[in-house]
Amino acid sequence: MRNARQHARTRIPAHRATAAEPHTSAGPSLPVLRHLLPLLGVWAVALAAFAGGEPVWLPLLAAGPALAAVTGGRPVVLGTGLLASVLGSAIGVHAGVPGRETAVLLAALTGVTLAGALAAGRRGRAEEVLELEAVRSVAETAQHALLAPPPRTVGPFEVAVQYSAAAAEARIGGDLYALIPTPHGVRFIVGDVRGKGLPAVGTAALVLGVFREAAHDEPDLLAVVDRIERSLARNLRADDFVTAVVAGYPEPGRxxxxxxxxxxxxxxxxxxxxxxxPAQPVPPLGLRALSGQAPHLEVLPFGDGDRLLLYTDGVTEARDAARRFYPLAEGLARHLYDEPDRTVAALHEELLAHVGGRLHDDAALLLLRKPAGRTSPVEGTAAPEPPRHTVAH
Structure with missing residues (x-):
């Protein structure tokens, strides 16, 4: 069982804790006053009409729902309009206003209320759109900082990446990838953090940070994995883990x-x-202490024209309306093109069609191709090409 992190807790004396509490005003906050203002206006008009016994004040009741449309949302507008209608009817009866005039007043109040509710609804939707755009802008910046866009070529490989976050508004999730040239050859990782949301993003950032450092420092690929494992053992909760494939191309053909x-x-x-x-299955990163199993290094030939597709389970566990999984191997066979970006784009489009347009889990695809004649990092790196990266929603 791996060691859990201990957090020190300090007791604060009761009198000091009370003194440290921020001062809070007993009065209502500004947003509450803003929503109460239309209601207070309606009551003020009603009191003036009752006190004077004159129905001349009644048309001013329409100012309540009109003002609510500016200061509040649709429920505030409807509530203010309902209050104005009830008070208008009561004042009409009290002042002996003819039924026809009272009906005209109520019709006017209803019209103003409905128009105000419509305007408030549109304003609310516009504010939500602006807020969503702001969140997307910030999240996209965070996504690019976390998952650095890979160049089109890295060392001897042509590379294409497709990433889709399940939370389309956020544009980031718990899947991770990185591909970097190092003194020990090109090294890359594709992984999937347990869970979603900000905790998963934080764990993904931790894994990528350790990988990028260790990939440069450690000649042995197993040592890179050990560095990630030790970092996760110190920082993850007991029920968290990360599945991952860590790979490297240290020399031509290997x-x-x-x-x-x-x-x-x-x-x-x-x-x-x-x-x-894998010849010897091992548990995900972060769980080695529970199993005691050490990772195993697989070595396979990789020559000119060969391709390697890495992915996360958001791809293979995507289901259609009949609850059938997406057949990635069959999709790959249908879309074997010389250009890796064309292949991953076709796979992603087919994946979205399979699920009906919206993924319910983060999904990542990383495709590498070794074209003939491309030199490896240890022999000399080919000229870099402009970055190319797609984030889909």
Whole structure:
């Protein structure tokens, strides 16, 4: 059982805790006063009409729902209009206003209330759109900082990435990927953090930060995995973990891979598509202390024309209306193009069609292709090309 983090707790004396509490006013807050203002206006008009015994004040009741349309939402407008109608009817009866005039007054109040409710609803939707755009802008910036867009070529590989967050408004999720050239060859990772939301994003950031440092520092790929495992053991809760494939290309024709509880990548050689199953399955990152199993290094040949597709379970566990999983291997066979970006774009489009347009889990695809004649990092890196990255929703 891995060690849990201990958090020190300090007792604060009661008198000091009370003194430290922020001062709160006994009066209502400004938003509450803003919503109460139309109601107070209606009551003021009603009191003036009752006190004077004159119905001349009655048309001013329409100012209540009109003002509510500016200061509050649809429920405030409807509530103010209802109050104005009830008080208008009572004043009409009290002042002996003819029924026809009272009916005209109520019709006017109803019209103003409905128009105000419509305007308040549109204003509310406009404010939500503006707020959503602000959230998307911030989240997109965070996404680009967390998942750095890979170049179109990295070392000897042509690269394409497709990432879709389940929370389309946020544009970020718990899936992670990185692909970087290092003194030990190109190294890359694809992983999936347990859970969603901000905690998953924080864990993904932790894994990527450790990977990018260790990938440069450690000559041995297993040592990179050990660094990530130790960091997660110190920082994760007991029920959290990360599935991941960590891989490297240290020399021409040699691909190294460590699979920690993740879905097996697909190796494409010619027209043959083969899942790279680990010879010795090991638990996800963060759970090694519970099992005692050390990760195992897989080595396989990877030559000119070969491709490797890594993905997260948001792809293979996506279901259609009949609850059938998306057949990724079959989709890959249908979309084997020379250009990796064309392949992943076609797979993503087919995936969205399979689920009916909206994913319910984060999904990531990373495709590498080794074209003929491309040099490896240890032999000299090809000229870089402009970054290309797509975030789908």
């Amino acid at each position: 691909l190294e891979m460590v699979n920690c509880g993740h879905a097996p990548p697909f190796l494409v050689r010619g027209s043959e598509i083969v899942p790279v199953e």
